[in-house]
Amino acid sequence: MLHISPLLAANPGFIVFVIIVLVMVVAIPVFAISYARKKKEPVSQSSFDPNKIIPMSPEVQGMYVLAKRMVFNGELDRAIIVCERMYALEPDSLLVNMLLGNLIFEKHPELSFQCLKRMERYLQEEGVRVDDPGVKDWAMYFYMLGFHYNRHYATDKAITLQNAAMNSRDFVKRHKAFRERFPYRTLNNDLNLTEDQLFDGVFASEGGAFSLKENPIQILKEKVQVLKGHFDDLYDYLKKSHERLPKIHFDFIDTMQLNAYATKSGDQHLIGLNLGTYLILEDMFDKMMASSNVLPDIGNITQETAEKKLLNVIETGGALSFALPKWIHPRCVSGDPIRRQLADFYKIAAFDFIVLHEFAHLAGGHVGYLQSLHKPVYAELQLSGRSAEKIDFSLYQAMEKEADMVATIRSFLMAAQFLELYKSKPQALPVYKDWESFIYHWTFAIYSSFRLFGFKQYKASEAKASTHPPPSVRMALISMSVVGLFTGKTFTKIDNNMSVIMFEAAMAAEEALQSISFFPNTTGIYQNNWESEEIKKYIFDITDKAYELMPVFKPFSFF
Ligand SMILES: [Zn+2]
Secondary structure (H helix, E strand, C coil): CCCCCHHHHCCHHHHHHHHHHHHHHCCCHHHHHHHHHHHCCCCCCCCCCHHHHCCCCHHHHHHHHHHHHHHHCCCHHHHHHHHHHHHHHCCCCHHHHHHHHHHCCCCCHHHHHHHHHHHHHHHHHCCCCCCCHHHHHHHHHHHHHHHHHHHCCCHHHHHHHHHHHHHCCCHHHHHHHHHHHCCCCCCCHHHCCCHHHHHHHHCHHHCCEHHHCCCCCHHHHHHHHHHHHHHHHHHHHHHHHCCCCCCEEEEEECCCECCEEEEEECCEEEEEEEHHHHHHHHHHHHHHHCCCCCCCCCCCHHHCCCCCCCCCEEEECCEEEECCHHHCCCCCCCCCHHHHHHHHHHHHHHHHHHHHHHHHHHHCCHHHHHHHCCCCEEECCCCHHHHHCCCCHHHHHHHHHHHHHHHHHHHHHHHHHHHHHHHHCCCCCHHHCCHHHHHHHHHHHHHHHHHCCCCCCCCHHHHHCCCCCCHHHHHHHHHHHHHHHHHCCCCCCCCCCHHHHHHHHHHHHHHHHHHCCCCCCCHHHHHHHHHCHHHHHHHHHHHHHHHHHHHHHHHHCCC
16 A cells, blocks of 8 residues: 655645656566566555655655656756755755765765665664565665675675665666666776776775775775785786786775676776775685694694684675674784794785786786677676676686686796795795695685685586686686696696695685684585586586687787
């Protein structure tokens, strides 16, 4: 039943207009009814009326409808002007705060945050929950509020809001509209932006550049500086073997969610890594090495405390976010210097792998090719809502496979130099003692990282229906290519069975992850991927596709 407030009843013409707008918003009602019948769900009844909390004057109501209509017509700037006038007249109105908070989301993020927080507070005071059927249509506002919280490191709040939003039936549709309004984009550099500003603009709706933010957490700033310096070294190294390689700007995106991106804006090549991605890796390897049952032969495990150290992550929609509300937590690291060093090796091995993977998307011409198809940004994780568009999965899977191969080969070429160095200057940490040792520890790092994305048992048909091959299959592919490096001409053969070393490392990583989480043991799934004939055939298909596509990427490639 539609509740009509006395204010609305006083103006019949207005009601007709509101109804027309509502029909537009809720899409075609016939479709909605047939959907509801098919699902045999009762049409949700809302007992909640936002006008009851803070009624709007007729004047502001008129402006509200006008502003909404402008939004639907895509006239955002005009809608903001109308909304700002409404806000001046009725700064306390719930609907005004919601709409304004939405409209200025990108232009004035801090004011937007205040507006949406006010909306949240009104609802809390009224005892209305985010998942109340009456507020279902507002999923988008909650989703955006979640974005703000995420930027402010209140990940737990962000997740609650965004999960509630994603459960809303029409969220996918609205999320698509959100993406249309705030698309991944390239910026024309007519404005003479600095590299930092350009990066910030391109990733504005994901959280923007961390380096430009006034961040009060000193330790976080220092960490980011060190890693950016590390990227510069990595870039200089890559440039030596790829003379044509253009400048690549690397930065962290100020959000706690797990993701990484590669894109190009004009001539500027960009790699963006969500800060949360690195913090999850750091937390994971620090806590693994601070657990006495993990790799007990390394260092002195009597230095570790006995309690279980839990990984600080929250899962949402199948993906993880780093969850460390307000940073009120002493860092958890191993008590033994050798074990701490090993944790640091794992973090950098994983960081390098991700960055090299993104580098491969740029240098391999994937981003250039996709941009020629009007897809501006290569995102590693995409919300399920976005996969509704028609995507050539085999194209993406081939690019993923290639990027993983490039990252693997590069990691090993770099390691070869460290192994050489080790001969004249042995280290306390024997990772680079010989290939066997490196392969074991590198596999441990990369397997743990992939394992964060979740290992599930797949049929080949399911595995094909996604932009990325399943993480367990990717890890199997990577391991196979490592074997290939030593049976081919890249490195001299080693005596020990590499598959066995890598499988042992995978098992150790699996156990390590269990000691810091409640994740299930998925060693069996990983093993199945190695042995399944169906998956093997699927892997060959991806490999064939990657070869087939080489000439397509060539014009955009820097290799
Ligand atoms: Zn990728």
